[in-house]
Amino acid sequence: MASLWRYVLAGLGLAALLAGILAAVYLTAPQAPRLASSEIARSKKTAHGLFVASFEPERGAIRQGELQSWLLTLKTGAGTPVEGAAITISGGMPQHRHGLPTSPQATDYLGNGCYRIDGVKFTMSGLWQLHFAISAAAGSDTVVFNVLL
Amino acid sequence: MSRFSRLLALLAMAVLAGCGKPEFSDAEKKTIASLALSALPPLKTDTTNRFADVPAAAALGSTLFFEVGMSGDGKVSCSTCHKIDRQFQDDLPQAVGVGRTNRRTMPLAGVAHDPWFFWDGRRDSLWAQALTPLENPLEQAGNRAAYAHYIKARFGERYERIFGPLPDLSTVPANASPLGSDAEKAAWNAMSAAQAEAVNRVFANIGKAIAAFERSIAPPQTRFDRFAAALATGIQPQGDDAFSPEEILGLKLFIGKASCVTCHTGPRFTDSSFHNTGVPPVANLPPDRGRIDAVRQVEADPFNCFGAFRDGDASACGELRFMVKAGPELVRAYKTPSLRGAATRPPYMHAGQFSSLDEVVAHYSKAPTSVEGVSEVHPLQLSDRERGAVVAFLKTLAE
Numbered sequence: 001m002a003s004l005w006r007y008v009l010a011g012l013g014l015a016a017l018l019a020g021i022l023a024a025v026y027l028t029a030p031q032a033p034r035l036a037s038s039e040i041a042r043s044k045k046t047a048h049g050l051f052v053a054s055f056e057p058e059r060g061a062i063r064q065g066e067l068q069s070w071l072l073t074l075k076t077g078a079g080t081p082v083e084g085a086a087i088t089i090s091g092g093m094p095q096h097r098h099g100l101p102t103s104p105q106a107t108d109y110l111g112n113g114c115y116r117i118d119g120v121k122f123t124m125s126g127l128w129q130l131h132f133a134i135s136a137a138a139g140s141d142t143v144v145f146n147v148l149l
Numbered sequence: 150m151s152r153f154s155r156l157l158a159l160l161a162m163a164v165l166a167g168c169g170k171p172e173f174s175d176a177e178k179k180t181i182a183s184l185a186l187s188a189l190p191p192l193k194t195d196t197t198n199r200f201a202d203v204p205a206a207a208a209l210g211s212t213l214f215f216e217v218g219m220s221g222d223g224k225v226s227c228s229t230c231h232k233i234d235r236q237f238q239d240d241l242p243q244a245v246g247v248g249r250t251n252r253r254t255m256p257l258a259g260v261a262h263d264p265w266f267f268w269d270g271r272r273d274s275l276w277a278q279a280l281t282p283l284e285n286p287l288e289q290a291g292n293r294a295a296y297a298h299y300i301k302a303r304f305g306e307r308y309e310r311i312f313g314p315l316p317d318l319s320t321v322p323a324n325a326s327p328l329g330s331d332a333e334k335a336a337w338n339a340m341s342a343a344q345a346e347a348v349n350r351v352f353a354n355i356g357k358a359i360a361a362f363e364r365s366i367a368p369p370q371t372r373f374d375r376f377a378a379a380l381a382t383g384i385q386p387q388g389d390d391a392f393s394p395e396e397i398l399g400l401k402l403f404i405g406k407a408s409c410v411t412c413h414t415g416p417r418f419t420d421s422s423f424h425n426t427g428v429p430p431v432a433n434l435p436p437d438r439g440r441i442d443a444v445r446q447v448e449a450d451p452f453n454c455f456g457a458f459r460d461g462d463a464s465a466c467g468e469l470r471f472m473v474k475a476g477p478e479l480v481r482a483y484k485t486p487s488l489r490g491a492a493t494r495p496p497y498m499h500a501g502q503f504s505s506l507d508e509v510v511a512h513y514s515k516a517p518t519s520v521e522g523v524s525e526v527h528p529l530q531l532s533d534r535e536r537g538a539v540v541a542f543l544k545t546l547a548e
Binding site: 064065067092096097098099100101102103104105118119121123124125126 | 410411412414415420421422423424467468470471472473474476478523525
């Protein structure tokens with residue numbers, strides 16, 4: 001009986017050891033930059049609250065290293081589509097001290113406050129920031145979207 | 150054996166089993182899989198070159214690539230610097246054609262996947278790239294009128310079977326180019342617009358044939374790819390495919406602490422973009438500011454995607470249309486080179502500044518400031534052992 005207990009004890013010991021190894025591997029693994037879900041939100045209020053902006057890829061998924069079209073949709077706080085906005089785009093990777101690899105532009109107005117932003121390309125994995133300067137009848141405002149690859 | 154010693158033996162076995170196996174996190178496994186050659190997408194159709202996948206065009210391009218007649222002095226071809234038995238490069242710090250250039254010859258495996266060409270991206274298509282050395286006085290040192298005559302005389306029938314009838318060149322001067330000597334420029338300016346167009350068309354088609362050939366140059370499978378394939382399927386890599394502890398450490402550093410994978414990303418180990426990494430200039434070479442000066446060159450190139458010699462429509466011109474044209478980060482920014490096969494083709498960097506991978510890794514570990522512009526690289530403080538491990542891993546990309 002005593003010997004059976006010893007084997008159970010040994011089993012427990014081994015399990016604890018394995019858990020320790022797994023924990024060590026997990027804790028020392030390189031961490032991707034983590035952001036709260038609110039920081040990578042695809043829809044948010046602009047800096048001074050003039051507009052509600054949402055930003056998403058035109059065709060679903062983000063593909064690294066490819067030119068893609070994204071859609072920027074602008075509404076007022078009351079939900080009215082913002083028409084005739086002038087939009088300029090800048091940005092980059094704050095952790096790598098470099099800008100965007102392309103110069104995205106607003107190339108089309110698709111109606112209902114929706115603007116096509118063409119020439120968006122993310123060449124690396126990591127945290128990207130896109131800054132939009134928006135000027136419309138209601139005034140000028142800015143918004144920053146974080147994109148994590 | 151006492152029970153206690155049995156217990157000790159069991160514990161020892163568990164420790165050995167835990168530490169002897171290559172341990173990669175799920176995130177690391179995902180990154181490793183993204184670097185494997187099997188993740189390389191099929192080559193996209195180049196709509197700007199409708200001959201890109203025409204076998205006869207690739208065959209003519211192959212002939213022209215190795216043809217020393219395609220030069221001003223009759224002694225230099227593309228293959229003089231892009232040597233077929235040396236990964237299509239020449240092992241020299243700076244390429245030597247008719248003269249000595251100021252840049253390292255780039256290897257060609259997988260080149261057709263690039264959006265930009267040359268170290269600084271001063272051309273926006275493979276066919277426009279192929280035309281540039283033909284007229285560079287330090288490379289092939291010819292001129293486009295002479296190339297048109299040469300094609301008609303030597304390869305007229307082959308050319309016409311692919312591209313259609315050659316133009317009448319009887320009144321075109323023997324030597325003329327907008328980029329050549331004063332005499333060649335004068336001869337070019339004296340030509341009619343129709344003659345210039347006709348010569349440019351033949352010249353562009355030479356580039357399109359050479360590009361069709363270069364599309365076939367693909368990166369080969371390496372030991373790393375076999376290791377990655379085994380890891381992805383959960384099979385223990387066997388024999389030569391298994392990595393040594395040093396190679397595993399190097400791979401972990403490459404995708405982790407050393408951040409190499411930030412730029413050397415994807416199955417070609419490049420983000421195809423331009424970065425200032427503080428690589429020092431070479432004494433006695435002309436000033437070299439990298440990408441910032443290439444922007445105007447690619448915009449001015451009549452063979453760029455917006456030009457008259459593009460096939461297909463302008464929807465293929467996104468890279469040129471949305472190109473970053475200004476900004477401090479373009480100063481001394483150079484293209485991230487692929488690391489496949491790099492271990493067996495020193496020297497390194499855009500002008501062959503470093504003679505070994507040890508020097509390259511030491512440079513990135515130290516991250517010196519750039520002589521102009523700002524280096525994007527942060528110091529890594531890698532130990533001797535860690536630097537050696539990164540080099541050991543890089544060697545698996547050339548085996």
